Amino acid sequence: MPLSLLILVAAIQGLTEFLPVSSSGHLVLIPIVTDFAYQGRVIDVAAHVGTLIAVAFYLRAEIIAIAVSMLRFGRNDPDHARLGIMLVMATIPVIIAGYIVNYANWQWLEMVYSLAIANLVFAVILWFADKVPASRRDLGQIGLPHALIIGIVQICALIPGASRSGVTMSAARFLGYDHVTAARFSLLLSLPTIAGAGLLKTLDLVKSGDATLGADAVVVAVLSAGLAWLAIRWMMRWFTTAGFGIFVYYRLALGGLLLLALAQGWVAPSIS
Numbered sequence: 001m002p003l004s005l006l007i008l009v010a011a012i013q014g015l016t017e018f019l020p021v022s023s024s025g026h027l028v029l030i031p032i033v034t035d036f037a038y039q040g041r042v043i044d045v046a047a048h049v050g051t052l053i054a055v056a057f058y059l060r061a062e063i064i065a066i067a068v069s070m071l072r073f074g075r076n077d078p079d080h081a082r083l084g085i086m087l088v089m090a091t092i093p094v095i096i097a098g099y100i101v102n103y104a105n106w107q108w109l110e111m112v113y114s115l116a117i118a119n120l121v122f123a124v125i126l127w128f129a130d131k132v133p134a135s136r137r138d139l140g141q142i143g144l145p146h147a148l149i150i151g152i153v154q155i156c157a158l159i160p161g162a163s164r165s166g167v168t169m170s171a172a173r174f175l176g177y178d179h180v181t182a183a184r185f186s187l188l189l190s191l192p193t194i195a196g197a198g199l200l201k202t203l204d205l206v207k208s209g210d211a212t213l214g215a216d217a218v219v220v221a222v223l224s225a226g227l228a229w230l231a232i233r234w235m236m237r238w239f240t241t242a243g244f245g246i247f248v249y250y251r252l253a254l255g256g257l258l259l260l261a262l263a264q265g266w267v268a269p270s271i272s
């Protein structure tokens with residue numbers, strides 16, 4: 001596989017997975033706007049593994065605290081144990097929906113038109129979420145109702161172009177959490193979500209007999225991890241002083257450009 005394609009896949013996945021712009025919505029554009037063929041499911045899984053490593057490293061202290069407190073059933077650190085339970089509860093809806101969608105083969109999810117509209121619609125939602133006054137700044141305030149709301153909204157991320165991080169951050173903002181808290185919960189929630197999606201894809205690869213892990217996959221995983229870590233650091237610093245505006249404008253521009261490309265016949269109507 002060309003090194004340039006490996007770098008492109010790693011860069012797109014690493015830089016967009018945790019920003020509210022949709023990594024899947026960008027990855028599917030590779031064979032549409034370039035001469036490269038689809039990179040394959042092994043490379044997709046490797047890229048996701050890389051981003052999983054990045055967010056786990058970035059949140060390592062919090063992850064350890066949550067894991068230890070849950071193993072001790074909340075003794076000495078009930079706040080982290082409670083947060084861990086909220087993350088589990090918020091993940092259940094997307095696991096169920098993801099399993100259904102993975103085998104449903106809904107054709108509208110593979111249309112460039114759907115990708116364009118998703119970018120436009122969720123950009124507007126992101127814009128409105130950006131305007132909500134922040135009244136909560138503590139992850140400890142995310143109780144079961146809020147966790148379930150964010151978890152249910154996360155199902156929208158199964159639509160290419162919607163953005164998992166975008167919809168979860170938007171939901172948290174509508175619930176009154178500030179940008180940094182919303183982004184941090186979204187990052188924590190990405191751990192079981194990405195791991196679950198990666199496991200599902202890996203099982204499919206094993207069943208199909210296409211689970212070879214070669215040097216290409218290792219290169220993509222390493223590059224994706226490094227770039228995702230940099231993107232996370234930049235995003236968290238950005239949200240201390242700014243909001244979603246830059247991402248809203250980008251997504252509106254991307255959605256509009258895709259609609260123009262479809263109208264002019266520059267791209268095929270189907271993603272696959």
